[in-house]
Amino acid sequence: MTIAPGKRRYQDVAEDLRRAIAEGGYRVGDRLWTERQIAAxxxxxxxxxxxxxxxxxxxxxxxxxxxxxxxxARLPDVGGGRTQADIGPFELLQARQILESSIAAFAATMVTKGDILRMREALDMERRAIERNDDDYSGDELFHRLIAESSQNGVLVDMLDELWRKRKRSPMWARLHERIFDSGYRTRWLDDHQTILAALQCRNPAQARDAMWRHLENVRHTLLELSDVDDPQFDGYLFHTDPVAVGTG
Structure with missing residues (x-):
């Protein structure tokens, strides 16, 4: 698939899917292809x-x-308008992974005792929110920001803040989270944070970089698994119809 200049890959895939729906004679209510079929x-x-x-x-x-x-849900409008471009949640996670792993490595060379103490407090906030089953991610966000602050580089802090702002403003990110009902992943992410903190406390740049990279990779895999509409653990086995191939590869 050729990516048009200035467009994101998921936008091209969405356009191919619109075309396949328009040309495929589908009716409202028809079941379409699985994500695995589309990807293949x-x-x-x-x-x-x-x-x-x-x-x-x-x-x-x-x-x-x-x-x-x-x-x-409805037939596509031929030549109709499109939703304003957003940043896909997994594209955003990839950017965070690249940036924050480097920040963590540098922060390990600059971190102070005061920084470590504040990070511990952020993890306590995160832990209490999990125990209350509270939909409050402020401890999570604060922990990541404190790592950037411990780099003593305001530009890196601004870059991190901008990525978090994009996440908060993203309708796509919000829609992804609407599909997720199992909150057990938050405890696993807290464990990841503790591993990152331990690497920072040891002032080990390589371990800090790897721990942050693995954490955001775990976030990506978790969101993919928990938002998988084709997950056979749910009631997908009730639907045995074999959808027609996409045919737009």
């Missing part, structure tokens, strides 16, 4: 397909049913 037919990653489907879901073109699949 278009030779792209599942995360890009997930972003494309979320985009079409926000447009109201498809409806996603957990454990059941993707359904056509």
């Amino acid at each position: 037919d278009m030779d792209v990653s599942r995360s890009i397909v997930r972003e494309a489907v979320i985009m079409l879901e926000i447009e109201g073109l498809v409806a996603v049913r957990k454990g059941s699949g993707i359904y056509l």
